[in-house]
Amino acid sequence: MTAGNDLGPVTVFGPDFPFPFDDWLAHPAGLGSVPADRHGAEVAIVGAGIAGLIAGYELMKLGLRPVIFESGQLGGRLRSQPFEGADGIVAELGGMRFPESSTAFWHYANRVGVESRPFPNPLTAAAGSTVIDLEGETFYAETLADLPAMFREVADAWAAALAEGADFTALQAALRARDVKRLKEIWDPLVAQWDERTFYDFVASSSAFRALPFRHREVFGQVGFGTGGWDSDFPNSMLEILRVVLTGCDENQRFVVGGVERVPQGLWRRSPDRLVHWPRGTSLASLHGGAPRPGVARIARHAGGKFAVTDRWGRTQSFDAVVATCQSWLLTTAIDCEESLFSQPMWMALDRTRYMQSSKTFVMVDRPFWKDKDPATGRDRMSMTLTDRLTRGTYLFDNGPDRPGVICLTYSWMSDALKMLPHPVEKRVELALSALAKIYPDVAIRDHIIGDPITVSWESDPNFLGAFKGALPGHYRYNHRMYGHFMQDDLPPEQRGIFLAGDDVSWTPAWVEGAVQTALNAVWGVMTHFGGQTEPGNPGPGDLYAEIGPVRLPD
Known part of the structure; x- marks a missing residue:
């Protein structure tokens, strides 16, 4: 993770937490291990979207027993609805375009053998x-x-605004080189500069757009750049937009042939090549008898410290750990979640999440x-x-x-x-x-x-x-609390053992890579919660978080 002579491709490497999730996944030593006496220990996973399934898949490989609860449809917002009677003809109701820069996602998509174009x-x-x-x-x-020339003027003005307001060329060069020190030198000051300012403010206050008529800003909002118009995002914190364009999420996108739901469905049914504790051929589907458990109605603590998870039909089961991948509002609306499981500042962050229609x-x-x-x-x-x-x-x-x-x-x-x-x-x-x-x-x-x-x-x-989170100005601190929650050494005992994951916990909401990366954070958290550790030479996200974690803004 230091600068090299050659620049690599643009990937979702940070910028807030520049950890190489793709390298961690690809390392031949694997993600880590848990003590043999914890093999078979059950972990409740709330939600069978891509974050929940990846967390379950990796925890299963480590020898733990994930128990996945789902209140709706397996796959979450990777939902491909087939047209009646037409073989392989689908409507992509959720995620439908997947940037090549989402390297951790493509690690799993390639494992299940999907075709893309x-x-x-x-x-x-x-x-x-x-x-x-x-x-x-x-x-x-x-x-x-x-x-007409006006559209090229708009595109040029956007490029100039990024150069002026974010030192974009140098920033992306540092990301391509995976030069963590240089990346954070540029990015961390931008957090304080742009967290409390909107996307529209960034555009309208730039020298390039100020030199052009209002019509150019209007056209930029209506048809934008990359995948289309961005006026719906104008009220959002500029940090979210910077992350999208910096990490290439809005370009070089691919479509999964036959529907992206094939990825979560494939992970559900796939037996990993390397399994600890479980017999060869074990899959998430086989561990669950073919279907996830019903949706969760309540999460609380037993007197002995374990988690009591109650499903919608009233069955309660004890677990040593919980991974909550549902959208954060559901922890206060759909699920009766014991308040002491999270701090009051964390509840503030979870409830202040703002979702886009x-x-x-x-x-x-x-x-x-x-x-x-x-x-x-x-x-x-x-x-x-x-x-x-x-x-x-x-x-x-x-x-x-x-x-x-x-x-x-x-x-x-x-x-x-x-x-x-x-x-x-x-x-x-x-x-x-x-x-x-x-x-x-x-x-x-x-x-x-x-x-x-x-x-x-x-x-x-x-x-x-x-659909997904759209952070407003001033929401960086909330996002920081949620994203870093997998680091639990400093939490009181009553708040440990429940981990957050999903794209609304990530720094890149609306992009599947955020869901994948936060799921892997949770896997590291659960692994260490059970006394496990990463493999020598392949440190995990929690091992490096104190060193390269997101900049903290003063409260």
Whole structure:
């Protein structure tokens, strides 16, 4: 983790905690071990999303017995809903684009053997073509160079703002080199500088954008950069946006063929090559008799210090440790969680988590008709579309010339998502088709629709209450408390043994890598809680946390 002569790829290496999770996972010595007399000890895992399944998978490999509780669907927000009667044709209701920089996630995705391809983001070769529709004016492009000069001015102004406000080139070079000292020298002062300031403040106060008309900021918010418009994130702390662009989360993204739910399902059924204590062929599925336990209703302490976990049907079981991967609000709304398990400052952090709303609506179509050429213009009949209309983002998924295609008619956030919230799926489809008809008046999308549409509003799901965390200015201290909770030596005994994980605990909410990395933090925490340790030459996150952990802001 020191500077080298050659810069490596951009990965989700920090910047708050620049620990090489991918190297820790790939090391031939393994993650560590627990004493033989603790083999078979049971650990409750609340939630069967990717964080819970990775925690369970790795703890099983160490010889512990994970007991996974799930109140909804295995996979959490890695949810791929199949269209009825169509083999392998899915709507990705949660995570659907996965950056190549998410190296710990791809470690597990590769283990279960999924296939991926480039995601059809705007102005990428995978999209083929892009249409930007703003204030009733439509622009067709295959690359940024095809758009009017104003769009290039916006892109250049954003790059200049990053250089001015975050020393971006030097910062990313340090990340590529995995130069921890240099990375923290640049990043840590930025935490204090930008935690209490918004994304919009960063943009509007930059010299580059101040030199341009307001229209440029408006266009930046509507169609943005990378994957699309960012105006929904304008109220967020600028630190969250810096992390996204620094670590390459908004570029070089991939789509999992057949649905990303294959990754959590694969981990559930996979028997690891290296197992301690358990017989060869053991998997999470086999340890659970084929299905997770019901959802958790209560978490408390037994008089003897163990955890009493009660499921929704009233069955209570004792555990030596708990990993809570559910969204943090559920610990005060859906689960009766004994208050003494966390400090009052930690409860403040958990309750102050702010979730973003998100809505998607999908239809299956008979074929990828959008690739037909308009005889008058020679252009694609329809394109990946960014607009200020109700749909905001429309994505086109080609499953092959002889197979049905999928259109994500509308992918929207916050206030745009709330506009869809009261409506049933048929009304959502009609609203989206009406908006798209204004952009593509000669394209009869509805003539190609087959099967029933699929939709989601994550804020209406009682198991989620929102899509993911979107930290507001001033939330860094809360995030620091939650992320570092796996370091428990300084906690009073009554607060030890329960560990937090999930993307809303991470520094990179909305990206699967954050869920993976916090799950691995929890694995280290549970391992050491049981008296275990990492392997020589392969230190874990907790071994290095005091040395390279996140900067602490004064309370």
